[in-house]
Amino acid sequence: MSLVHRIAPALFCAALLLLGWEVYCTRAGVSPLVLPPPSGVLRALQVERAEILRHAQSTLTVAALGFILSVSFAFLTSVALYFTPLLRRGLMPLLVASQTVPLVALAPLMILWFGFGLLPKVLLVILVTFFPILVSLLSGYRAAPRPFTELLTAMGAGRLSVFRRGILPAARPSFFAGLRISATYAIVATIFAEYAGARSGIGIYILTAKNTFRADLVLAGVVVSACLTLMLLGTLAGIDRLTARRFREAPHAAH
């Protein structure tokens, strides 16, 4: 299926939604201060593009940095947990519990402890994105077909070699699934951190717009954050395609 065929239904639905919104705003006579029409948001984006771009860059830097650190950290942790069941039993409950801490409580604390710089925001992104990647890696390791690992062992491969040759490649699809989930969290988490206090970023932009009752600018910020997330997802899909001809050509099936 060509790219056009794949995205055509999504584009159509989005266009229909925007059209309905626009028509509603003009016909029902809603105040643009309450609900600006899509055209108004577009105008805001255009007028404020330099300012928005500056904030978007800042947000993207934090999100990307946090995400990359999070992936590396999650990978190392997953390997450590895989090889030491005792550590897994000891740490997993803590990691699960860490996911129940509400961001609303944590974000201001991070600012309090680490200031307004890069660090608290990156930490928050790591905290939010780390867990889905870790869990998907661990479940990917478990999903490695038993005949694969048995064959490698029977061939005389050691634990590390079995892991590298059989378990790690088998975990790839589930690793990428985890990456996609985390990538969608990364931007949102960054905006949240900025919301709690920052010098620049889409989060602080939205906060300022809200405080001056500029609904159109708030929505412009939302549009940009959605675009940033799509960009991150697109990059991941690109990496997926580029790095592994072999993984796409061979449907992963445990026959």
Add this chain to the structure above:
Amino acid sequence: MLRIEGLTITAGTAPLVEGLGVDLPEGQLCCLIGPSGCGKTSVIKWLAGILPPGLGAQGRVTRDGAPMARPDPALAYQPQADALFPWLTVAENAGLGLEIAGRSRRAARAAVAPLFAPFGLAGTEDLFPGQLSGGMRQRAAFLRTIVQDSRYVLLDEPFSALDAVTRLRMQDWLCARLAETPRGVLMVTHDLHESTQMADRILVMSARPGRIVADIPLTTPRAARSEAALAETRMTLKSLLLED
């Protein structure tokens, strides 16, 4: 000569295999046949050194009189599924055992390359297993097993995933391949027809707890094994398998 003595495999407290002993000379194709659940696969896995956790085993293996730790490069194991890694090319899959035994990727590829044509896989070197037919996948799995420098081959129902016609063709084909480089073969199967067609000797296992109840040599040369010539052996096997 590979000798298994006093092999008992237990699942929890229940014995799965009890007091099993087998001598496997090099150059002999020996079929292990028995009802499902009698522990055939567990015997093979134990020999290959990959008995699943949860099963306990007692027993010893000696090769030419010397005790043998496993996994051992002298034993090449082929699982029931073809277990070709979907992310490796056919050539990389075929050379996997050699690579693990310490050869470089290039050396492994050079070693498997001349076997692709006789295995009916010429031109498939750089394809992925997902692009092959079932019969070709099975041949690739055999290639991976045969190319390892082993003296014994352990096959766990190697034809079970194939359709009937491909299966018949592959049985003859495998016998021919094995005859080129003689080694001891222990093949698990539950197919009467398959065992009588291929084996030099058939070991019959009882239902759980599995033990060897009959050791039947087949002296008729493979080429002369007509349906009529095998009828009697099959009757014997059938009555043994249906006994309990």
